[in-house]
Amino acid sequence: MNEHNLPFKVGQLAEARSFIVGFRGAWFRCKIKEIGQRKSGVVCALEYYDFSDERITWTKLYQKPGKSKGAKLMLRPQFPPIYRESEMPNISTISEVVVIRNDVWKVGDLVDWLSDSCYWSGRLIEVLEHDKFRIKLFPPPVGEGLSYEASCADLRPSLDWSPEHGWTVPISGNEDCHSCARLVKPLNQGGFVDLTAHTVDEGRNKHNTEFSSHTSASCIPPPERSEDASAEVTRDNVGKDCHDDNSPSKKLRTDRSISLNSMCSDTIEAAILDLEELVNRVKWIKNILEFGMPFPNSVQPSWKFLEHRSSSLPK
Secondary structure, X not given: OOHHHXXXXXXXXXXXXXXXXXXXXXXXXXXXXXXXXXXXXXXXXXXXXXXXXXXXXEEEOEEOOOOOOOOEEOEEEOOOOEEEHHHOOOOOOOOOOEEEEOOOOOOOEEEEEEEOOEEEEEEEEEEEOOOEEEEEEOOOOOOOOOEEEEEHHHEEEOOEEEOOOEEEOOEOOOOOOEOOEEEEEOHHHOOOXXXXXXXXOHHHOOOOOOOOOOOOEOEOOOOOOOXXXXXXXXXXXXXXXXXXXXXXXXHHOOOOOOOXXXXXXXXXXXXXXXXXXXXXXXXXXXXXXXXXOOOHHHOOOOOOOOOOOOOOOOO
């Protein structure tokens, strides 16, 4: 996706970051007032609504931090809703990607810290008293590199965003850094999916939006799952019907190798979930056939896909 096809529109709430010394690595909440094209590239007129005295500012979408070679995307959509693990909503009712964070913050967590009406990205390095931590901001040129005392109430999990993959959970090759959250995707976007962290080859992303290679990497949803989360939700809601020996689905059940939601309930919702799970399975298989998938210990599959042709043998 090039900069001309970025999913931004006038009136959209967003977050913009800065590489100005003193504010490097800070994310500012804003509203897109106008989008234009200049010789230097796409620019957006942004209104920083947390700073009422600040005038509307034109910002170039891609900028280089300091003397770095690669340009970074300076704008991303509004941060998704955040829930604690113990307060996780009913995922069958969500309509957008939501963030599920750990109940307890701990040293090494990659977080954003709210201070001076903007969010500063870094990691927690020390536990202090009275529900406070010491946070270390990312080093220059993508951050200020300083450490501060931060209240737990002012923290949120750090996330990455790219036009290709949307919101993703950052991962790090450093054992001292780790993510403190997971993402849950709604059914209308392809099923309930925990967007766990999978590294993407940097060569695939011309405009990488991550802070730096030593702190995080791009992530994509995993192509495989042991069990679709939508099936878990359905079983919670309709599992009690499985004990009804007189249900039509119970009588019609002949193949126990495949577990269907409609086998436990005769509702339309159960049938819809079966169809959605089938679509997800087909998409997963299609991705494997088209792009391939790594196998443990470099073992390659012993099968290959052959187009179905009618038999030439005489009947």
